Amino acid sequence: MGQSDEPPPGRQPDPFLEGRRIFDGAYRRADDFIDRGGQRVFRVLWFFLPETSIARNLRFQYIMASTFFSDAGRDALKYGALIAVVRSSGSTLHAALVGVAALLPPTLLGLYGGAVADALPRRAALAGVYTIQAVLCLVVPIVYGTELRSVLFLVFAINVLGQVSGPGEQSIAPLVASDEQLASANSLLSLASNVGTVFGTALLAPILLRALGVTAVFAASAALLLLATTRILRLQTEQEAKPVRWRRPDVDVRSMIRWLTDEPAVGTMVIVGVLAGTANVVLQTLAPRYVQSVLGLDPADAVYVFAPSTIGLALAIVVTPTLIRWLGERRSALGGFVLMAVALCLLGFVKYGLDAAIDPINPVRVISLIGLHPGAALRTASVLAIPIGFGVAAVAMSVQTYVNRRVPLARQGRTFALQSTLKNGSAILPLLALGAAASVFGVNAVLIVSPVLLIGLALGLVRLSERFGGHAPTTRLEVLSSFWQDAPHTNEPAG
Structure with missing residues (x-):
């Protein structure tokens, strides 16, 4: 018979037990x-x-x-x-x-x-x-x-x-x-x-x-x-029943990158996720200055200007699983990355008349029905946030699904960790460099040029993976051809 938390008759209640009973x-x-x-x-x-x-x-x-x-x-x-x-x-x-x-x-x-x-x-x-x-x-x-x-x-x-x-x-x-x-x-x-x-x-x-x-x-x-x-x-889950080896x-960074190099289809997909994450970090950093210099708003309002990106996210949530079934994870990821890069470039052209071209068909104009009348430049930036949100989400979901399906469970944590390491490490220098460039040349020029720089960064990451993996450098872009190869569904045991 279990013990009751109630105190015996005539005895003062224990404050600790009383507090525990209230908390529970x-x-x-x-x-x-x-x-x-x-x-x-x-x-x-x-x-x-x-x-x-x-x-x-x-x-x-x-x-x-x-x-x-x-x-x-x-x-x-x-x-x-x-x-x-x-x-x-x-x-x-x-x-x-x-x-x-x-x-x-x-x-x-x-x-x-x-x-x-x-x-x-x-x-x-x-x-x-x-x-x-x-x-x-x-x-x-x-x-x-x-x-x-x-x-x-x-x-x-x-x-x-x-x-x-x-x-x-x-x-x-x-x-x-x-x-x-x-x-x-x-x-x-x-x-x-x-x-x-x-x-x-x-x-x-x-x-x-x-x-x-x-x-x-x-x-x-x-x-x-x-x-x-x-x-x-x-x-x-069933994993809870397995003994934990403390x-x-x-x-070993070299062995992990060597393993990804031996599975180039997985490695190149990880690189695509790295690039999308880097682009997202750059946009988040430049957004306050963009809002201030191009739209003439308080930098703190950047979170609201780019809020329509959640619409793109919602569309990606619904559409990406279907795209993956039709096109596969690789083409879905590439499509999302290209869409995001194009939208980033177009943000740089808002100050040069793009708003006048897009505004007549801009769906954001519908908010005028509820009494809100933002300027054409702000409406254009907001509508461009939609494909950016879609692209970032589509790439992330495609890469994660690809890794979940093809990488052994015992290596998935390290694979995602390597992706995070590359994404954040490769973002530090671009953040500092693009921030300095934005101060000199303007945030518009940076947004136009940055997608090109990200492509160059992709080549650098591929070369880095080859060097750490101990493989002889391949000529031109042959390593990227493995992006289209199916990775084997392996069941490698943890080790």
């Missing part, structure tokens, strides 16, 4: 509330997805909810950190340091995080990381304040921990989805991630910043990360 009751009520809300959301999604069975999978619903909460918390934190630094110093250099603090951890530690993610059960790794991140979001601002050093440390620490959670999040779908469901599963996870980003960056953080201040944003980020922990703890991660 509040946790159960909050957990039930989130479950009921999630069930209502997924009932709506069932009507729009081509592979509806995965949306009814309760374990997948936990993953999707966890992805939403964790991304909302981390992105709200990053936005709050940027605003805190700008408010305290007003220096663009200090704002750039926030970006560098976010990019350095995946560049230096990405492969170690991927090895840890491969070695640990996904649920344990994600729950542990989310909890530690939440504690940091609460403790650092309260103890050390929101000055530059403490904010940089907080951003750096959150992103160090993210090197374990990131690969784990990207490689968890195969544990609950079948091979036929992977495209839809990754589409839904991309939807949850991007909706979380929009919620944290465009809704939660701006409101809290204006009403309560930066510390409130950090506290809200902690709450969201704790909610992510509660969702992922509800997930149970040992130092075996990380």
Whole structure:
């Protein structure tokens, strides 16, 4: 017979047991509330997805909810950190340091995080990381304040921990989805991630910043990360039953790149994902200056000017699984990348009369029906954000589906970690160089030229993979021909 938490007659209640009873009751009520809300959301999604069975999978619903909460918390934190630094110093250099603090951890530690993610059960790794991140979001601002050093440390620490959670999040779908469901599963996870980003960056953080201040944003980020922990703890997979080997991660950059070189179809797909991620980072960095110099608006409004990119994201969520079935992951990824690059170039031409050519057929004009009348340049920039959002999402989903289907599960965490390492490492120099170039030549010229630079970066990454892999350099672009080759569906055991 189990022991009751009620005290014996005549004895004073134990404050600890009483507090635990209250906490457990509040946790159960909050957990039930989130479950009921999630069930209502997924009932709506069932009507729009081509592979509806995965949306009814309760374990997948936990993953999707966890992805939403964790991304909302981390992105709200990053936005709050940027605003805190700008408010305290007003220096663009200090704002750039926030970006560098976010990019350095995946560049230096990405492969170690991927090895840890491969070695640990996904649920344990994600729950542990989310909890530690939440504690940091609460403790650092309260103890050390929101000055530059403490904010940089907080951003750096959150992103160090993210090197374990990131690969784990990207490689968890195969544990609950079948091979036929992977495209839809990754589409839904991309939807949850991007909706979380929009919620944290465009809704939660701006409101809290204006009403309560930066510390409130950090506290809200902690709450969201704790909610992510509660969702992922509800997930149970067959992987949990496997013994965990506690040992130092075996990380060899040369061997990992050599393995990808031996599987060139996988390696070149990873490079495409790297390029799309780099372009997205560049756009996010240049967006405030673009909004200020071209549109004449407050740089803080950049998040709202490019908000229509979520429309492109939503279209990609619906369309990309079908494109993958028709064209395959490779052509879908390339199509998304080309669309994104063209839209980036067109942003640079808005100041040179493109707005006058597009505005007569611009669908954004429909907002005039509700009394909003932005200028032609702003409407053109907003409509161009739609194909950018579509392209970024299509590339990400295509690459992730390709890797999930063709890379052994034991290597998926390290594969995604390598992609993150290359993406963030290759973004640091372009950020500094393009930021300096924008100051001299203008942001328009940078947006026009940057897609060409990204193509050059692709060639550099291919040569780098050949050098680390120990293979003799191939002539011209022969290595890219492997992009069209089918990678074998291998079942290599973990090792």
